[in-house]
Amino acid sequence: MKQSHLLLSKNDYWVRPYFKKYKKLLALVLFLGVLTFFSAGALMFTSGYLISKSATKPESILLVYVPIVLTRAFGIARPTFRYIERLGSHNWVLRMTSDIRLKLYQALEKDTQKQTKGYQSGSLLGMLAEDIDHIQNLYLRTIFPTVISFLLYTIIVIALGFFSLPFALIMLLLMSSFLIFLPLLSLTVNRARVYRRKELRHTLYNDLTDAVLGVGDWQYSGREGEFLTQYNAAEQKVRTEDERLNRYTRFESLVKQFLFGLVVVALFVWAGNYFAGFGNQAALNWIAAFVLSFFPLIDAFAPISDSMRELPMYEDTVRRLDQLPRIEDNVNQSGEELLSPKNTIIQFKDVNFQYHEGQRFILNDFSLTIPEGQILAILGKSGMGKTTLTQLLRGDLTATKGSIEIGEMSIYDFVGRQSEFIGVLNQKPHLFNTNMLNNIRLGNLEATDEEVYHAACLAGLKEVIDRLPEGLETLVEENGKRFSGGEQQRIALARILLQNVPIVIIDEPTIGLDPITEKKLLETIFVTLKGKTIIWITHHLVGIDHADRVIFLENGKIKIDGKPAELKRENHYYQHLYQLDTYE
Structure with a gap:
C-alpha cells in the first residue's frame, strides 16, 4: 500500500x-x-x-x-x-x-482532455x-x-x-x-x-x-x-x-x-x-x-x-x-492585475492535434490567422476538426504541437478566464429549469432586470416575452422544452449578448430548424453580434453570405480559403458544394 x-x-x-x-x-x-x-x-x-x-x-x-x-x-x-x-x-x-x-x-x-481521459x-x-x-x-x-x-x-x-x-x-x-x-x-x-x-x-x-x-x-x-x-x-x-x-x-x-x-x-x-x-x-x-x-x-x-x-x-x-493540477500555478500570485490581450486577433501557428497517441492527426501543421471583427465560416465533412478547432481555441483541448494565441498571448494564459473573452452558441444550448430571466442572466450575474430585458429584445425575443403571461418570469422548464428550437437559441443568444465578449463561437445553431426559422435566426445572430469576431461552424451554405471569409477543412489542413462571393465565382469545388446545398 x-x-x-x-x-x-x-x-x-x-x-x-x-x-x-x-x-x-x-x-x-x-x-x-x-x-x-x-x-x-x-x-x-x-x-x-x-x-x-x-x-x-x-x-x-x-x-x-x-x-x-x-x-x-x-x-x-x-x-x-x-x-x-x-x-x-x-x-x-x-x-x-x-x-x-x-x-x-x-x-x-484545467487541461481537461489530459485530466479526464485517465x-x-x-x-x-x-x-x-x-x-x-x-x-x-x-x-x-x-x-x-x-x-x-x-x-x-x-x-x-x-x-x-x-x-x-x-x-x-x-x-x-x-x-x-x-x-x-x-x-x-x-x-x-x-x-x-x-x-x-x-x-x-x-x-x-x-x-x-x-x-x-x-x-x-x-x-x-x-x-x-x-x-x-x-x-x-x-x-x-x-x-x-x-x-x-x-x-x-x-x-x-x-x-x-x-x-x-x-x-x-x-x-x-x-x-x-x-x-x-x-x-x-x-x-x-x-x-x-x-x-x-x-x-x-x-x-x-x-x-x-x-x-x-x-x-x-x-x-x-x-x-x-492532490493529484489534480493546482490552480494557483496559473494564477498571478503577486497581487498584480491579470494581463489581457492587446486585441482579439486569433492565430493558430503550426498546430498539430490528435486525441490519442497513434491515431490520425485531426489537425496537421495547421496555421490560421483570424483578424479582429471578422466573421469566419468553417466548412468541412464530419470528423475533419471543425469543432476540435474551437475547443483548442477555448483551451478545452491541448495542442500536441504548435501555439494558439489571442492578441499575441497564449490561450493557456486565460485558463479559468475563457468566459471573459469567448462566448459559445451551441447546437443545443443548455437551459435550466428556472425562469427565462435567470437563464439569460447566466451571461452576466451582475446584470439588472432592465439589461436582461434589453438583451432579450436584441435577440428577437420581445414578441415571445410579450405574449407570455408572466413575461421574463416564465418558467423555461428542463432543457427549455417549453420553447421551440429557434426560441431556445435566441435565449442562448441573449445570454451571449449579456456576456459581452469580443469573440463568439457559433457551432451549427440552426441544425434541426426549418428553413424560414433558420434564415431569421441567422439574420438576428449576425446583426446583433456585429463588430465581434465570429467563428461559425456549419455543414451547409444557407446564409453563407453573412460571412466575411470561408474556409474548408480537409485532412487537417485548409483546402479552400476566400470570400464567399469570390469562391462562388472562381472556385469550382466551392461552386459544386453550393449547388448541392442550395438544390431544391
Missing part, C-alpha cells in the same frame, strides 16, 4: 489553507465548543451541589439561592452555546467546501460528491471535536491540580487512555480495513455509475442478470468490511464504558477522601458536584476514537485530490 498522505502537512493544498483563511471564525467555533461542554459540566456540578445541599435541609432558601440561579443559567447556556457553535461550525465548513468545490471544478477544467465517470463524480463530503466530515467529525476535547482535557487537569497534584496526574493518565491510547489503537488496527472499504466502495460507485450510463446496452444484450450478480457480489464485499469495522466499534465502545466508569469511581473516591478531611457536613456537599460534572464530558471524549478511525479515508481523499 502506498504511503498515505499526511493531513495538514505544509504541502497540503485542500485542508490546511482554510485554517488561515477563516482563522477568526475557526477560533470562535472552538471557543463556543469549549463553552458548550463547560456549561454542561457546570450544570451538572451546580445541580449536584444543589441536590446535596438541599438534602441537608438548609435553614433558609437563601443558602441554596446561588446554586439555583447557576443551575438555571448553565441550563440555558448549554443549548444556547451548542446552537451557536453548530451554526458557526457549519458556516465555517460551508464556506470551506464552497471554496473547495470551486477549486475542484477549476482543477478538473478517469472513469464514476471516479469524477466521486471526486465532485463523495470526496468533498469526506473533507467536510474531516472538519466536523475529527478536527473540531478533537481540538475541543484536548482543550477541555487541559482545562480539567489544570483545574484538578489546584486541589491535588497527584490526583491531577492520575486523571491525566486515565483520560489519556480514551483521548490518546484508544484513538491510536483504533487507527493502527483499522487503517488497512478503512482503506480497503473505501477502495471497494469507490470501485462499486464506478461500476454502478458506468452501468447506469450504459443501462441500455445491458438491456439490449440481455445481460442485466450478469450485472446484478456482479454488483451484488461487490456490494457483499463492502458489507463484510463494514461488519468487521462495526465489530471492532462495539468492542471499543465496551472498553470506553469501562474506562469512563473507572474515571467516575476514581473521582468519587478522591472527592470523598478529600472533602471528608474538612471534618464538616458542608464540605461533603461537594462530592456529588465533582462526580456528576464529569458525565457530560463523556459526549466530548467518546467520539474521538471513532473519528480517528476514519482518518485514513480522509487521508486518501486528500491524496487523490
Whole structure:
C-alpha cells in the first residue's frame, strides 16, 4: 500500500489553507465548543451541589439561592452555546467546501482532455460528491471535536491540580487512555480495513455509475442478470468490511464504558477522601458536584476514537485530490492585475492535434490567422476538426504541437478566464429549469432586470416575452422544452449578448430548424453580434453570405480559403458544394 498522505502537512493544498483563511471564525467555533461542554459540566456540578445541599435541609432558601440561579443559567447556556457553535461550525465548513468545490471544478477544467481521459465517470463524480463530503466530515467529525476535547482535557487537569497534584496526574493518565491510547489503537488496527472499504466502495460507485450510463446496452444484450450478480457480489464485499469495522466499534465502545466508569469511581473516591478531611457536613456537599460534572464530558471524549478511525479515508481523499493540477500555478500570485490581450486577433501557428497517441492527426501543421471583427465560416465533412478547432481555441483541448494565441498571448494564459473573452452558441444550448430571466442572466450575474430585458429584445425575443403571461418570469422548464428550437437559441443568444465578449463561437445553431426559422435566426445572430469576431461552424451554405471569409477543412489542413462571393465565382469545388446545398 502506498504511503498515505499526511493531513495538514505544509504541502497540503485542500485542508490546511482554510485554517488561515477563516482563522477568526475557526477560533470562535472552538471557543463556543469549549463553552458548550463547560456549561454542561457546570450544570451538572451546580445541580449536584444543589441536590446535596438541599438534602441537608438548609435553614433558609437563601443558602441554596446561588446554586439555583447557576443551575438555571448553565441550563440555558448549554443549548444556547451548542446552537451557536453548530451554526458557526457549519458556516465555517460551508464556506470551506464552497471554496473547495470551486477549486475542484477549476482543477478538473484545467487541461481537461489530459485530466479526464485517465478517469472513469464514476471516479469524477466521486471526486465532485463523495470526496468533498469526506473533507467536510474531516472538519466536523475529527478536527473540531478533537481540538475541543484536548482543550477541555487541559482545562480539567489544570483545574484538578489546584486541589491535588497527584490526583491531577492520575486523571491525566486515565483520560489519556480514551483521548490518546484508544484513538491510536483504533487507527493502527483499522487503517488497512478503512482503506480497503473505501477502495471497494469507490470501485462499486464506478461500476454502478458506468452501468447506469450504459443501462441500455445491458438491456439490449440481455445481460442485466450478469450485472446484478456482479454488483451484488461487490456490494457483499463492502458489507463484510463494514461488519468487521462495526465489530471492532462495539468492542471499543465496551472498553470506553469501562474506562469512563473507572474515571467516575476514581473521582468519587478522591472527592470523598478529600472533602471528608474538612471534618464538616458542608464540605461533603461537594462530592456529588465533582462526580456528576464529569458525565457530560463523556459526549466530548467518546467520539474521538471513532473519528480517528476514519482518518485514513480522509487521508486518501486528500491524496487523490492532490493529484489534480493546482490552480494557483496559473494564477498571478503577486497581487498584480491579470494581463489581457492587446486585441482579439486569433492565430493558430503550426498546430498539430490528435486525441490519442497513434491515431490520425485531426489537425496537421495547421496555421490560421483570424483578424479582429471578422466573421469566419468553417466548412468541412464530419470528423475533419471543425469543432476540435474551437475547443483548442477555448483551451478545452491541448495542442500536441504548435501555439494558439489571442492578441499575441497564449490561450493557456486565460485558463479559468475563457468566459471573459469567448462566448459559445451551441447546437443545443443548455437551459435550466428556472425562469427565462435567470437563464439569460447566466451571461452576466451582475446584470439588472432592465439589461436582461434589453438583451432579450436584441435577440428577437420581445414578441415571445410579450405574449407570455408572466413575461421574463416564465418558467423555461428542463432543457427549455417549453420553447421551440429557434426560441431556445435566441435565449442562448441573449445570454451571449449579456456576456459581452469580443469573440463568439457559433457551432451549427440552426441544425434541426426549418428553413424560414433558420434564415431569421441567422439574420438576428449576425446583426446583433456585429463588430465581434465570429467563428461559425456549419455543414451547409444557407446564409453563407453573412460571412466575411470561408474556409474548408480537409485532412487537417485548409483546402479552400476566400470570400464567399469570390469562391462562388472562381472556385469550382466551392461552386459544386453550393449547388448541392442550395438544390431544391
